[in-house]
Amino acid sequence: MDKFSNLRINEEFTEKSKVLSDAEAQLLAEQDKRLVPEFKANKLEIDAQRHWDIFYKRNETRFFKDRHWTTREFEELLAESGETDNNRPGRRRVLLEVGCGVGNLVFPLLEEQLSRMKDQHTAEDSNGFYFYACDFSPRAVEFVKNHALYDVKHITAFQCDITTEQVHQHISLESLDICTMIFVLSAIHPNKFEKVIQNLAKVLKPGGLVLFRDYGLYDMAQLRFKPGNKISNNLYMRQDGTRSYYFAQDEVSQLFVNCGFDVISNHYVNRRTLNVKEGIDVPRIFLQGEFRRR
Numbered sequence: 001m002d003k004f005s006n007l008r009i010n011e012e013f014t015e016k017s018k019v020l021s022d023a024e025a026q027l028l029a030e031q032d033k034r035l036v037p038e039f040k041a042n043k044l045e046i047d048a049q050r051h052w053d054i055f056y057k058r059n060e061t062r063f064f065k066d067r068h069w070t071t072r073e074f075e076e077l078l079a080e081s082g083e084t085d086n087n088r089p090g091r092r093r094v095l096l097e098v099g100c101g102v103g104n105l106v107f108p109l110l111e112e113q114l115s116r117m118k119d120q121h122t123a124e125d126s127n128g129f130y131f132y133a134c135d136f137s138p139r140a141v142e143f144v145k146n147h148a149l150y151d152v153k154h155i156t157a158f159q160c161d162i163t164t165e166q167v168h169q170h171i172s173l174e175s176l177d178i179c180t181m182i183f184v185l186s187a188i189h190p191n192k193f194e195k196v197i198q199n200l201a202k203v204l205k206p207g208g209l210v211l212f213r214d215y216g217l218y219d220m221a222q223l224r225f226k227p228g229n230k231i232s233n234n235l236y237m238r239q240d241g242t243r244s245y246y247f248a249q250d251e252v253s254q255l256f257v258n259c260g261f262d263v264i265s266n267h268y269v270n271r272r273t274l275n276v277k278e279g280i281d282v283p284r285i286f287l288q289g290e291f292r293r294r
Contacts, residue, residue: 012270017248018218018285027223034227041231044243045189049161051241052137052187056102077109077178077211093129093177096203098162099184100133102143110149129178132171134160162199163192171203179203179210186214186245190235197259204293210261215246216268216285222246247287261291 020028036044044051077095097106113128131154135141144150144157160166162184179200188196200210215221217234221244225236234246253263266289273282 010272010274013267013288014270015249015267017216017268018270020218024218024223030227031225031230032227036229036231036237041237044231044237044241047241048187048243049136052135053139055240055242056137056139056143094132094175095129095178095180096132096134096167096171096176096200097180097182098134098200099181099187100135100144100157101137101140103133103147103157105180105182106131106133106144106155107147107149110154113154114149131155132176133157134162134167134170136161162196163188164195165199167199167203173202174205176204176208178208181210181212181214183214185212186247187243188245189243190232190245193255194259197255197261201260201293206293208293209264210256210291210293212252212266212287212289212291213269214252214287215244216287217246217248219246219285220283249287252287252289256289256291260294262294264290264292266291 095106095109097103100106109129110131116128133141133144133155134157135144136159138159141157141159144155149155150157156170158170160170181200185193185196197210204210222234222236229237231237231243234248236244236246238244249266249268253266256263266287269286269288271284271286273284274280275282
């Protein structure tokens with residue numbers, strides 16, 4: 001029997017943030033009793049790349065599942081060329097996956113594209129993408145480059161600190177149609193959020209899209225942090241030294257608007273994964289949005 005046959009996944013989109021129970025509010029209050037010391041918080045920032053490199057050294061390509069759900073959630077990844085303002089019929093679009101990890105988003109998209117090319121007996125999918133993929137971790141980028149589907153005819157991967165202007169050394173200004181940020185911004189210090197979005201705005205064409213999904217405010221993982229793991233408001237230290245931030249809806253909307261984007265959509269995703277056989281119910285809260293560069 002398929003190991004996923006007992007799983008049931010339900011998603012509800014809402015504009016309202018979770019209402020905390022008294023017990024959950026008490027958990028958050030307990031976190032404030034012992035914060036990460038300032039010197040340690042500063043060291044986490046200095047060592048951020050090293051912590052992610054160690055993460056990929058330990059987990060290699062096994063930790064994250066391929067993100068086949070993205071084409072369901074973001075219709076822009078399936079749209080034919082010519083269907084958006086930026087496209088001319090027959091022109092390949094250009095997509096950047098920020099924080100690509102080992103390629104769990106980009107390779108399913110590429111695999112689908114190559115399959116379509118094979119069915120059409122063509123050497124290039126004029127209605128598809130040319131892919132760029134970047135990550136903070138050099139080790140993660142090496143995993144991408146060693147993937148069986150990696151071919152510079154279709155994809156270019158590079159190491160990059162997206163909080164700096166390094167990305168502009170690899171991608172021409174105003175050349176991207178779509179940029180994906182899937183569970184990426186939450187790993188970055190909030191002081192650098194605006195700089196990240198500004199850097200991406202410069203490589204997106206006017207009318208280009210950012211497709212965003214990340215951890216939402218009061219997600220189960222946020223409530224589970226013990227005292228001693230909280231760095232600052234909604235920012236936490238994981239056991240492996242990486243960090244995680246939990247976003248409010250209006251905060252993300254304002255961030256993109258301040259950086260020259262219009263909000264197409266932005267909402268909480270209440271996701272429940274039920275294991276019928278084991279009687280396990282795992283509720284999660286994400287934030288998902290689409291933002292268009294003005």
